[in-house]
Amino acid sequence: MSRIKLGLSMRYLGYHIAAWRHPDFDPGSLSRFExxxxxxxxxxxxxxxxxxxxxxxxxxxxxKPAGSLSHDMRNAELEPITxxxxxxxxxxxxxxxxxxxxxxxxxxHVARKYASLDHISGGRAGWNVVTSWSEQEALNFSRIxxxxxxxxxxxxxxFVEVVRGLWDSFEEDxxxxxxxxxxxxxxxxxxxxxxxxxxxxxxxxxxxxxxxxGHPLIVQAGASDQGRNIxxxxxxxxxxxxxxxxxxxxxYADLKARAAHFGRRDNAPxxxxxxxxxxxxxxxxxxxxxxxxQRLIDPLAGLALLYTYVGDLSAYDIDKPIPEEHFANGISxxxxxxxxxxxxxxxxxxxxxxxxxxxxxxxxxxxxEEIVDxxxxxxxxxxxxxxxxxxxxxxxxxxxxxAFILPELRRRGLFRTEYEGRTLRENLGxxxxxPSGA
Amino acid sequence: MSRIKLGLSMRYLGYHIAAWRHPDFDPGSLSRFExxxxxxxxxxxxxxxxxxxxxxxxxxxxxKPAGSLSHDMRNAELEPITxxxxxxxxxxxxxxxxxxxxxxxxxxHVARKYASLDHISGGRAGWNVVTSWSEQEALNFSRIxxxxxxxxxxxxxxFVEVVRGLWDSFEEDxxxxxxxxxxxxxxxxxxxxxxxxxxxxxxxxxxxxxxxxGHPLIVQAGASDQGRNIxxxxxxxxxxxxxxxxxxxxxYADLKARAAHFGRRDNAPxxxxxxxxxxxxxxxxxxxxxxxxQRLIDPLAGLALLYTYVGDLSAYDIDKPIPEEHFANGISxxxxxxxxxxxxxxxxxxxxxxxxxxxxxxxxxxxxEEIVDxxxxxxxxxxxxxxxxxxxxxxxxxxxxxAFILPELRRRGLFRTEYEGRTLRENLGxxxxxPSGA
Numbered sequence: 105m106s107r108i109k110l111g112l113s114m115r116y117l118g119y120h121i122a123a124w125r126h127p128d129f130d131p132g133s134l135s136r137f138e139x140x141x142x143x144x145x146x147x148x149x150x151x152x153x154x155x156x157x158x159x160x161x162x163x164x165x166x167x168k169p170a171g172s173l174s175h176d177m178r179n180a181e182l183e184p185i186t187x188x189x190x191x192x193x194x195x196x197x198x199x200x201x202x203x204x205x206x207x208x209x210x211x212x213h214v215a216r217k218y219a220s221l222d223h224i225s226g227g228r229a230g231w232n233v234v235t236s237w238s239e240q241e242a243l244n245f246s247r248i249x250x251x252x253x254x255x256x257x258x259x260x261x262x263f264v265e266v267v268r269g270l271w272d273s274f275e276e277d278x279x280x281x282x283x284x285x286x287x288x289x290x291x292x293x294x295x296x297x298x299x300x301x302x303x304x305x306x307x308x309x310x311x312x313x314x315x316x317x318g319h320p321l322i323v324q325a326g327a328s329d330q331g332r333n334i335x336x337x338x339x340x341x342x343x344x345x346x347x348x349x350x351x352x353x354x355x356y357a358d359l360k361a362r363a364a365h366f367g368r369r370d371n372a373p374x375x376x377x378x379x380x381x382x383x384x385x386x387x388x389x390x391x392x393x394x395x396x397x398q399r400l401i402d403p404l405a406g407l408a409l410l411y412t413y414v415g416d417l418s419a420y421d422i423d424k425p426i427p428e429e430h431f432a433n434g435i436s437x438x439x440x441x442x443x444x445x446x447x448x449x450x451x452x453x454x455x456x457x458x459x460x461x462x463x464x465x466x467x468x469x470x471x472x473e474e475i476v477d478x479x480x481x482x483x484x485x486x487x488x489x490x491x492x493x494x495x496x497x498x499x500x501x502x503x504x505x506x507a508f509i510l511p512e513l514r515r516r517g518l519f520r521t522e523y524e525g526r527t528l529r530e531n532l533g534x535x536x537x538x539p540s541g542a
Numbered sequence: 543m544s545r546i547k548l549g550l551s552m553r554y555l556g557y558h559i560a561a562w563r564h565p566d567f568d569p570g571s572l573s574r575f576e577x578x579x580x581x582x583x584x585x586x587x588x589x590x591x592x593x594x595x596x597x598x599x600x601x602x603x604x605x606k607p608a609g610s611l612s613h614d615m616r617n618a619e620l621e622p623i624t625x626x627x628x629x630x631x632x633x634x635x636x637x638x639x640x641x642x643x644x645x646x647x648x649x650x651h652v653a654r655k656y657a658s659l660d661h662i663s664g665g666r667a668g669w670n671v672v673t674s675w676s677e678q679e680a681l682n683f684s685r686i687x688x689x690x691x692x693x694x695x696x697x698x699x700x701f702v703e704v705v706r707g708l709w710d711s712f713e714e715d716x717x718x719x720x721x722x723x724x725x726x727x728x729x730x731x732x733x734x735x736x737x738x739x740x741x742x743x744x745x746x747x748x749x750x751x752x753x754x755x756g757h758p759l760i761v762q763a764g765a766s767d768q769g770r771n772i773x774x775x776x777x778x779x780x781x782x783x784x785x786x787x788x789x790x791x792x793x794y795a796d797l798k799a800r801a802a803h804f805g806r807r808d809n810a811p812x813x814x815x816x817x818x819x820x821x822x823x824x825x826x827x828x829x830x831x832x833x834x835x836q837r838l839i840d841p842l843a844g845l846a847l848l849y850t851y852v853g854d855l856s857a858y859d860i861d862k863p864i865p866e867e868h869f870a871n872g873i874s875x876x877x878x879x880x881x882x883x884x885x886x887x888x889x890x891x892x893x894x895x896x897x898x899x900x901x902x903x904x905x906x907x908x909x910x911e912e913i914v915d916x917x918x919x920x921x922x923x924x925x926x927x928x929x930x931x932x933x934x935x936x937x938x939x940x941x942x943x944x945a946f947i948l949p950e951l952r953r954r955g956l957f958r959t960e961y962e963g964r965t966l967r968e969n970l971g972x973x974x975x976x977p978s979g980a
Contacts, residue, residue, distance in 0.1 A: 124719065124726065131719035131726070135751045137662040141631065161650060163749055174729040180717060180751040183658035189627035190662045193579065210646065212599060212682040220621035224575040224628045243745035244650040279618060281562070281569035286840030288562065288569070291612040307681035311601055313573045313618040402724030 108483055108518050109341075109374055109490025109532060111154040111201070112147045112502065114140065116177060119380050120496035121409055121460035122400035124177045129497055134180050137190055143499050144191045147198055150506055151520050153531055154199030154230065155191070156323075156343075156492060157184035161208055162240035169418030172408035185217055192225035199528035201230035201323055201341075206263035207256055208236055208245045214263075215270035215310055222315035227527030230321030230341070231267075233334070235260045238412075257330035259303045264322065264338050266306050268537075269297040271319045273309030317529050318536035324373070327355070336362030339373040340534050343492050346377045347440045347466050352487035370534050374489040377482070380462030380496055382469040383508045390469045397496060398457050406456030413442055413459070422452040465494050472508035480518060546921055546956050547779075547812055547928025547970060549592040549639070550585045550940065552578065554615060557818050558934035559847055559898035560838035562615045567935055572618050575628055581937050582629045585636055588944055589958050591969055592637025592668065593629070594761075594781075594930060595622035599646055600678035607856030610846035623655055630663035637966035639668035639761055639779075644701035645694055646674055646683045652701075653708035653748055660753035665965030668759030668779070669705075671772070673698045676850075695768035697741045702760065702776050704744050706975075707735040709757045711747030755967050756974035762811070765793070774800030777811040778972050781930050784815045785878045785904050790925035808972050812927040815920070818900030818934055820907040821946045828907045835934060836895045844894030851880055851897070860890040903932050910946035918956060 117123065117134055124131045133139035144155050163179055173179070184202035192200055200221065204214050214231065222229035235256040242250045251259065278293035297308035324339035326332065335342045336359055346352035356375050363373060384390035407418050414430040431446050441464060445455045461467045468475050482488040495501030513519035525531050555561065555572055562569045571577035582593050601617055611617070622640035630638055638659065642652050652669065660667035673694040680688045689697065716731035735746035762777040764770065773780045774797055784790035794813050801811060822828035845856050852868040869884050879902060883893045899905045906913050920926040933939030951957035963969050 125721045125724060127721070131717070131721075135661050137631070137664075160749075161654075162745075163747065171729075174727050174732070175724050177726050179727060179732075179747075179749055180712070181749055182661055183654045183750070186623060186627040186655050186658040186662060189624040190631040193575070193628040193631040208648065209651075210683055213647075216599075216621045217624050220624040223573050223620055224624060240745075243743070245648055246741075246743045248743075274618070279569070283563045283565070283569075286563060286613050286843060288615050289612050289617060291609075294612070294617075303684075305681070305684045305686075307600075307678075309601065309617075311598075311617055311619055312621070405724060 107520055108479065108513065109376060110152050110519065111156050111199070111376060111490070111492045112152050113156045113158065113378065113492050113494045114143060114498065115158045116181065117143075118497040118501065119463045119465065119494035120397045121177070121405060121463060122397055122402070123497040125400040126397060126497055128500055131177070134177070135182065137182070137187070140182070140187060141191055141194055143502060144195055144198060146499065146502055146506070148195050150510055151523055152198060153490070154201050154528060156201040156232065157187065157203060158232070159184050159203035159234070160238065160241065161205060161236060162238060162244050164238045164240050164412055168411055169404070169407045169416045172404040172411070172418070175402045175405040176408045185221065189221055189224060192221060192228065196226070197228070197523045197526070197531070199228050199230055199321065199531065200225055201232050201321065203232040203234055205234050205236040205241070206260040207251060208241060211263050211266035211304055212270065212306055212310070215267040216312060218320045219271060219310060219312040219315045222317055222320045223312070227316030227529070229315070229317070230323050230528060232323040232325070232343070233260060233264060233339075234325065253328070254330070257326070257328070257334065261334050262301045262303045264334060266297070266299050266301070266304050268319060268338070269299055270306070270308050270310040271315055273297065273312070274314050276314050276318070279313055317527050321528055321534075332359055332362055335359060335373055336368070337366045340529070340532070342373045342375045344375060344377045345465050346487070349482055349485060349487045351440065352377055352482060353485060356487050371489065372534055374532060374534070376490045376492045377488050378462070378465035378494050379479070379491040380465050380467035380494040381475055381501070381505070381509065382467065382496060383472055383475055383504050385471070387470050387474065390471065394461060394469050398461065401456060401460050403453070406453065406460060409460055410452065410456050417452050420452060425449045425451055426455060462494055462496070472512040475509055476512040476516065476518070479513070480516065483518075545958055546917065546951065547814060548590050548957065549594050549637070549814060549928070549930045550590050551594045551596065551816065551930050551932045552581060552936065553596045554619065555581075556935040556939070557901045557903065557932040558835045559615070559843060559901060560835050560840070561935040563838040564835060564935055566938055569615070572615070573620065575620070575625070578620070578625060579629055579632055581940060582633055582636060584937065584940055584944070586633050588948055589961055590636060591928070592639050592966060594639040594670065595625065595641060596670070597622050597641035597672070598676065598679065599643060599674060600676060600682050602676045602678050602850055606849055607842070607845045607854045610842040610849070610856070613840045613843040614846045623659065627659055627662060630659060630666065634664070635666070635961045635964070635969070637666045637668055637759065637969065638663055639670050639759065641670040641672055643672050643674040643679070644698040645689060646679060649701050649704035649742055650708065650744055650748070653705040654750060656758045657709060657748060657750040657753045660755055660758045661750070665754030665967070667753070667755070668761050668966060670761040670763070670781070671698060671702060671777075672763065691766070692768070695764070695766070695772065699772050700739045700741050702772060704735070704737050704739070704742050706757060706776070707737055708744070708746050708748040709753060711735065711750070712752050714752050714756070717751055755965050759966055759972075770797055770800055773797060773811055774806070775804045778967070778970070780811045780813045782813060782815045783903050784925070787920055787923060787925045789878065790815055790920060791923060794925050809927065810972055812970060812972070814928045814930045815926050816900070816903035816932050817917070817929040818903050818905035818932040819913055819939070819943070819947065820905065820934060821910060821913055821942050823909065825908050825912065828909065832899060832907050836899065839894060839898050841891070844891065844898060847898055848890065848894050855890050858890060863887045863889055864893060900932055900934070910950040913947055914950040914954065914956070917951070918954065921956075
């Protein structure tokens, strides 16, 4: 079987909501480049495919419930494109995937920055396409509310097409640099996009040579019908947040079928569910790592976390079940956890622990053998091509990955011991794209 | 007297328009990070204050005169914010100034990226504020034409104020990181901007800790009345393109008077005219360096360069004077050179050589002693606080700077031998700003 693809998701230096309160964690590292750099270099030494930064353009749980926000670590971070550019300079093989919103950006800027990151990194850039669902973000961009979801996805589709078109501005061998004739490039190998669409009119060309990967990687995470169609058509990698292997298999089959419809090659898009992990020598030791962090969740931080999904619960006893009227929320992120909370009658504390252990993503607790069994099952049963690993606390969880999980994966021949290529596409087994117009 | 401030302007790896055709120049280096990195590290070894990237968001001389564009080197470059972030990771003292347009960006993005670059670099970031004058840029951002100049500057002023406000989102000591109480920051030291203006409505706060410099440096280059007022009020450094010491003195006196009106301290803004240099052991050797490059200007590239200033001259003999009807152009960049061309009856070739030797900026040709005499005169007679050095060809001109000009400056006690501080503000002798609201 093919090897498992592995990415490391680094936002907030840990996916456990209380990571910053752990005695071994340095909260100052959230604003310190060297902390991110050291983790990226470790991840590269372990031959992970890529590092990844999720992103948002506002503090999402702004000001509710009262007093909770100052307990929330999601207030001080570095910006992904600057951070990954800096990391590019001190790494040589690992992929670098940064999030940028199609709702609050211009395609010319996005095309240019990711092309530049691809040049700087020698072909290791990826763009995680998001449409930005929160109302708080609109308020930072001169709007009074977010765009309706359908319009956001229509805009996202056109945005991606413009960006791809701009990346094709120059053919790979366009720059002749003929000092004798004075010709800097071959004009027949330069293409003016001249896009005129519903949302954008973009002439081009981009003032960049063709990126080393042809196109930087496109990563996408939309689970809706519109999101799946964008992913099936254009994404190279799809992130998902599936909580059961059955749910993941359904998604996998559906997305690969849609991709086949669009004539995709190379098993693209690769599907990588998020996975947080608590691992130890024994199951009990792994559970103790989780328990230690769960005890550190301040109820106010827990309530702030839940606010996005079920509104303000600060008036209730956190050890009582969640009141029924709070289950009427529309966002898709975390919806299966919310359903479970309702079905199982979870208390407020139980729900914020469930979500807080991995910021909504699935988490596993166990020995290396148990966790790798789980990963292998997912990959071999058509639920995943790999995983977007969400470490509970960095750099500690990466050390756990190195000590426990990666050796077990390698023992089973499921993960590489050396990079196969120089570019991210090469390492993922994805060929360069054809030009958009081809 | 105080020391001379020196920046190195690195766009296109050289300010001579034909630099890429020089036998010693590698045109492929324009897209190669390592080339920029090596130059930045050399500039840091020489203790220069900062490196700087001018920028534009389109190929400006698009498609005219016929056939000229493919002879123009301004078609393949890296994007400044990604490039400077990467350079930040492999340098430790030199300032990093990147251009971003207030016409085609959102203040939340600009505030966030420059704050992040300031964190990544340990306090070395600067933002060169431009309003983007070319029509070609509008076409890449879903507009059919650029904004009128007055509106561009009104927008720029409000944009700068919003960015400054966002940088003040958190006070320096806001992040208490109190693991015991679970309080991540002190809510009294967090400020929500809630800006509601003519062009922007931006709530904030920025999800970044206060930048190490308080505010990243603000650099500005507008010579118009509106531009000067923005500079006088908010710029830390002002770039100018003065072609005579008299013109520069007038500007200097005017800007410092305006700054005094706004209550500025620290001799801010520092005024740094652009200066290209051709230097050698003898004046003749310096002139030979210039002559060699001038001979390499392809007439088509020369015509493409002139197109911005005097329109399409491709129908004329390049060794005849410029036809009078071509002097009716409105842009301020290069206007004194255009005036000179008219007054002196320069030929087309003479004008493109005059502009092409330094992409519109003033250039000097001579020995180290001659050039440093000139620099000293400017600084001592109230025309400049330093210079934005525009090397004709990189890395070669930087080697010339090291071999000739810097030793002479140091011999006279006019330039440092070691950095005084850790941040760019410290090295320039600029204190941290007061919070915007103070």
